[in-house]
Amino acid sequence: MHRLTNRRILLGITGGIAAYKSAELTRLLKGAGADIRIVMTPAATEFITPLTLQALSGHPVHLQLLDPEAEAGMGHIELAKWADMILVAPASADFMARFCAGMGDDLLTTLCLATEAPICLAPAMNQAMWRDPRTQDNVHQLTSQGIKLFGPGVGAQACGDTGPGRMLEPGELAELAAEQFQHGALAGKRVCITAGPTREPLDPVRYISNHSSGKMGYALAEAAADAGASVRLISGPVNLPAPARVEVTSVETAEEMLAASLDGIDQCDLFIAAAAVADYRPVSVAEHKIKKGSEEIMELRLVKNPDIVATVAGLQEHRPYTVGFAAETRDVVGYARSKLARKQLDLIVANDVSNPEIGFNSDDNAVTLVSADDEISLPQTSKRQLARQLIEQIAQQYHQSTQ
Structure with a gap:
C-alpha cells in the first residue's frame, strides 16, 4: 500500500x-497516502450522497460536465x-457500454476519454x-484496449441472486490499485527538505541574504514525492510555485528554519x-529604518547563526539520515x-x-555526491x-545504511 503515497487517484x-x-474505498485510499478526487454520475447520487464522499476525501465532489465555474478553466x-x-x-453495465462506445x-x-492515465x-x-x-x-473490447478490470467477484447479490457480478471488497480494490504503480525508491518514507535562502533583517526594510x-x-522535493515519499519542504523566500503533493512551510530567518526543521523531526x-x-x-x-549618516564606513556586528544540518545530524534520539549541501567556489570536493566529517553527515552534495552555468539562479547544475x-x-x-x-x-x- 506504500505505493499509493502521493498518487493522484480519480475515483469514479x-x-x-x-x-x-x-x-x-475512499477512506482506505486516502489512508494509504493517495490524493483522491471523486466524480459521481447522476445515478450514483441516488445511492450515496456527495456530502459523505466529500467528507471522506476532503475535496468537493464533481458531478456535472457543464459546471459553469469549473468550465471557465x-x-x-x-x-x-x-x-x-x-x-x-x-462500474455499472450502463457505464461500461457507454465508455466502450x-x-x-x-x-x-468524458474524463475517461480525455485522460492519458x-x-x-x-x-x-x-x-x-x-x-x-x-x-x-464490451468487456473484451475494453480489456483489449488496455483497460484493466478488477473483478467482479462471485457471491450473493443484493437482488438475491448468486453468481459473478459483485464488486470486489474495498480492501481488495485498494491493494489492486496500489499494484498498478511502481514501488518508488522512497515509498512510505518521510522526507524533510530545506530550500532557498534565509533573510536576516537589519531593520524593517533591509536584510542580509544570498x-x-x-x-x-x-526540484528535490518534487523528485522525492515522485519516489513515493511524504515530503515536507521548509522554504526560505523564493519565487517558485509550491511543488505538487508536498507540504510547504515558509520561513524567513535561519532561526525560524531551525525551529521548523526540529518540529516533527522524530517523524522524519x-x-x-x-x-x-x-x-x-x-x-x-x-x-x-537605519538612516544614512555622514560616515563613509558603517560597521555591522554579526553573530553566528545556528548550524541547522549539524544540529540535526547531531541529534542523539530520532536522528534522521542526514544529507548536506556544500556550495563552494574552489576545492569543491x-x-x-x-x-561531511566535521558535521557528522551521512552524505554531502558538493x-x-x-561556474555561472551551474551556480545560483541557473536552471542547470552538476554535483558530486560524497560519502565517507x-x-x-x-x-x-x-x-x-x-x-x-x-x-x-x-x-x-x-x-x-538501514540493512
Whole structure:
C-alpha cells in the first residue's frame, strides 16, 4: 500500500447498490497516502450522497460536465490531466457500454476519454447482466484496449441472486490499485527538505541574504514525492510555485528554519539540507529604518547563526539520515569532505557555484555526491533531472545504511 503515497487517484462512482462500498474505498485510499478526487454520475447520487464522499476525501465532489465555474478553466480537462489513475468503482453495465462506445455524455465518460492515465474498472451488476453476451463483448473490447478490470467477484447479490457480478471488497480494490504503480525508491518514507535562502533583517526594510533561488531544493522535493515519499519542504523566500503533493512551510530567518526543521523531526526518515542558510545575522535589529549618516564606513556586528544540518545530524534520539549541501567556489570536493566529517553527515552534495552555468539562479547544475568512502559525479543537466538522479542515489545509500 506504500505505493499509493502521493498518487493522484480519480475515483469514479456510477449508479448501483455497491456505491455504498465506495465510501470505505475512499477512506482506505486516502489512508494509504493517495490524493483522491471523486466524480459521481447522476445515478450514483441516488445511492450515496456527495456530502459523505466529500467528507471522506476532503475535496468537493464533481458531478456535472457543464459546471459553469469549473468550465471557465476547462475543469474536466484539468481533472483528466491531474489523475495518475482513474478507478471506476462501481462500474455499472450502463457505464461500461457507454465508455466502450466512446461516448462522452457525462463528466465521468468524458474524463475517461480525455485522460492519458491508466483506467481501471471494478464491475458491479446483476449476475445475468454480467453474463449477457453484449456485456461480455464490451468487456473484451475494453480489456483489449488496455483497460484493466478488477473483478467482479462471485457471491450473493443484493437482488438475491448468486453468481459473478459483485464488486470486489474495498480492501481488495485498494491493494489492486496500489499494484498498478511502481514501488518508488522512497515509498512510505518521510522526507524533510530545506530550500532557498534565509533573510536576516537589519531593520524593517533591509536584510542580509544570498543569491540562492531554491530551484534545487524544490526540484528535490518534487523528485522525492515522485519516489513515493511524504515530503515536507521548509522554504526560505523564493519565487517558485509550491511543488505538487508536498507540504510547504515558509520561513524567513535561519532561526525560524531551525525551529521548523526540529518540529516533527522524530517523524522524519531523511533530512536533506539544500537551503543556503546565512552563516551570520546582525547582533541586533534596528526598530526603525537605519538612516544614512555622514560616515563613509558603517560597521555591522554579526553573530553566528545556528548550524541547522549539524544540529540535526547531531541529534542523539530520532536522528534522521542526514544529507548536506556544500556550495563552494574552489576545492569543491575537498571542502565538502571536510564538512561531511566535521558535521557528522551521512552524505554531502558538493557543487561549484563559481561556474555561472551551474551556480545560483541557473536552471542547470552538476554535483558530486560524497560519502565517507565514495564519490559519485553527476554531470551537468537540468536541476529537475539532476534531482531525480540525486534522489535515486540518496535512496540507495539510505536503504544500504538501514540493512
